[in-house]
Amino acid sequence: MKVLFLELDTESEWAVASLGPSFLAAYLRQHGHEAAFLRVPADRDVAELADEIRAEAPGLIGVSLTTRQWLRAQQVLGGLRRISNIPVIAGGLHPTFSPEEVLRQDGIDYVCLGEGEAALLDLVNAMEAGAIGDIANIWVKGGTRPKLRNPIEPLDSIPFAARDMLDERWGVRHISTQRGCPFPCTYCAARMYDQLYDTPDTTSYGRRRSHGNVLAEIAALREEGPLNYIIFLDDTFTIHHPWVREFCKIFKREVGVRFSLHARVETVNETMLHELAEAGCWHIVYGVESGSERVRREIMKRSATNQRFRDVFRWTKEAGIMATANYIIGTPGESRAEMQETIALHHELQPVDFGFFVFYPYPGTELFQLCKAKGYLPDDYLTRPANHRQSILNLPNVTPKDIEAVFEQWTRIRAEAAAARSLPEHRDQVIAETRASAMRA
Numbered sequence: 001m002k003v004l005f006l007e008l009d010t011e012s013e014w015a016v017a018s019l020g021p022s023f024l025a026a027y028l029r030q031h032g033h034e035a036a037f038l039r040v041p042a043d044r045d046v047a048e049l050a051d052e053i054r055a056e057a058p059g060l061i062g063v064s065l066t067t068r069q070w071l072r073a074q075q076v077l078g079g080l081r082r083i084s085n086i087p088v089i090a091g092g093l094h095p096t097f098s099p100e101e102v103l104r105q106d107g108i109d110y111v112c113l114g115e116g117e118a119a120l121l122d123l124v125n126a127m128e129a130g131a132i133g134d135i136a137n138i139w140v141k142g143g144t145r146p147k148l149r150n151p152i153e154p155l156d157s158i159p160f161a162a163r164d165m166l167d168e169r170w171g172v173r174h175i176s177t178q179r180g181c182p183f184p185c186t187y188c189a190a191r192m193y194d195q196l197y198d199t200p201d202t203t204s205y206g207r208r209r210s211h212g213n214v215l216a217e218i219a220a221l222r223e224e225g226p227l228n229y230i231i232f233l234d235d236t237f238t239i240h241h242p243w244v245r246e247f248c249k250i251f252k253r254e255v256g257v258r259f260s261l262h263a264r265v266e267t268v269n270e271t272m273l274h275e276l277a278e279a280g281c282w283h284i285v286y287g288v289e290s291g292s293e294r295v296r297r298e299i300m301k302r303s304a305t306n307q308r309f310r311d312v313f314r315w316t317k318e319a320g321i322m323a324t325a326n327y328i329i330g331t332p333g334e335s336r337a338e339m340q341e342t343i344a345l346h347h348e349l350q351p352v353d354f355g356f357f358v359f360y361p362y363p364g365t366e367l368f369q370l371c372k373a374k375g376y377l378p379d380d381y382l383t384r385p386a387n388h389r390q391s392i393l394n395l396p397n398v399t400p401k402d403i404e405a406v407f408e409q410w411t412r413i414r415a416e417a418a419a420a421r422s423l424p425e426h427r428d429q430v431i432a433e434t435r436a437s438a439m440r441a
């Protein structure tokens with residue numbers, strides 16, 4: 001059978017496509033099925049899309065969804081169902097943690113909970129055989145919650161990601177070396193996989209590929225075409241020090257391409273940062289989230305001190321690696337003064353780049369439960385955009401206007417930083433463009 005994976009864009013700007021389908025497509029192909037990829041731009045008309053889909057003639061449509069994509073998914077899949085009866089399965093973070101809501105939507109027939117490789121293969125085989133019974137991880141519309149199969153072990157057993165699903169450009173390749181993250185951050189949806197699988201007969205969700213397996217994938221990519229840069233998409237690349245140190249040695253010797261990764265300040269030290277730099281690490285993205293130690297400790301369950309952030313950002317710079325910091329604005333329980341502490345810490349850290357996101361309660365997370373229990377979450381939350389620009393919460397101590405004002409402050413900081421890097425005669429234009437792009441980001 002042919003499965004067509006749709007990538008639903010929510011913004012006009014380009015980003016790499018969801019990684020999930022690239023693993024699923026590779027697995028299906030390994031087992032004799034076909035897979036195709038279709039990117040759906042944010043303004044694509046549904047009737048036009050239906051024509052494109054018919055041309056592919058799939059037996060099943062697959063969509064990978066984050067919460068941000070959910071509004072667009074309702075529009076596209078609801079519209080498609082009025083003109084086409086091709087069955088649709090949704091998987092990824094949002095369907096996994098909001099399966100009932102997703103299955104209520106017209107145009108979605110199945111939801112995949114958690115990892116999808118073997119589950120999707122079983123569904124496709126069952127569809128071909130004309131008998132869909134109980135399939136672990138697959139929730140059929142109108143049916144009951146399915147059992148879960150154990151997380152895939154070892155990760156080396158799954159085929160390399162199918163690159164034609166990712167829409168990569170400029171020789172920049174995206175690689176995933178692990179699944180799962182051991183930290184307890186209360187705002188993080190990725191973290192909740194661990195709890196999804198928290199049954200007595202499962203292993204812990206955190207797993208990592210062997211060095212040999214990652215290296216073999218990189219060698220295969222080199223054969224295929226230009227390999228200019230690698231982005232490691234792992235949640236926290238620097239978790240297991242012996243793995244990382246060995247990786248640095250081999251990568252430097254055998255690959256020698258620049259790369260970037262995500263890390264937590266608790267998981268790096270000065271020596272490791274120098275080893276990463278020598279191996280070719282060019283850029284690290286750190287989640288700083290808040291400049292208030294109280295907010296991090298009490299609300300986010302992150303215990304690192306501000307001094308640790310200062311040290312790690314300094315070491316990163318000294319090692320010659322660029323640092324990006326990400327911040328969250330408007331976490332439930334955060335005061336206006338604490339939001340200003342984040343701005344103060346940012347000025348101390350002086351990262352090369354930074355992202356600022358208005359807090360959104362992702363289904364399944366601890367903070368989602370808290371917002372629900374305390375009545376901060378509006379009833380129609382699933383119809384509000386998860387765009388990280390406006391707060392959807394009704395908070396007791398800060399208003400949406402307060403949060404908007406802080407978002408505007410961050411936008412100004414970004415615009416001024418961009419202007420400082422440009423020629424004096426271009427500064428006004430740079431400020432205007434940077435502010436406009438923050439509103440679209």
Ligand code: B12
Nearest residue numbers: 018019020062063064066067068091092112115116189190
């Ligand atoms: C890489 C990454 C990105 C990449 C690629 C996007 C992507 N969706 O893969 C980029 C940089 C573009 C990105 C952008 C953003 N991301 Co992001 N990202 C990640 C990250 C770190 C890894 C994803 C990944 O590679 N997983 C590896 C694959 C193999 O796992 P998987 O996606 O879960 O897929 C498996 C199953 O879910 C299932 N499955 C998945 N899809 C499907 C589809 C079908 C049909 C089936 C049957 C099964 C199935 O099978 C797969 C294989 O087992 C995750 C954290 C995480 N660990 O999930 C955050 C994460 C997905 N991102 C998140 C967010 C918030 C964003 C942004 C909004 C950030 C921002 N503020 O701009 C944007 C929005 C992107 C969008 N289109 O919506 C949140 C989403 C939360 C939520 N509930 O929606 C996460 C969970 C991070 C977090 N800490 O909470 N992101």
Ligand code: SF4
Nearest residue numbers: 181183185188191235
């Ligand atoms: S360290 Fe990152 S990926 Fe891990 S739980 Fe925290 S926010 Fe999520």
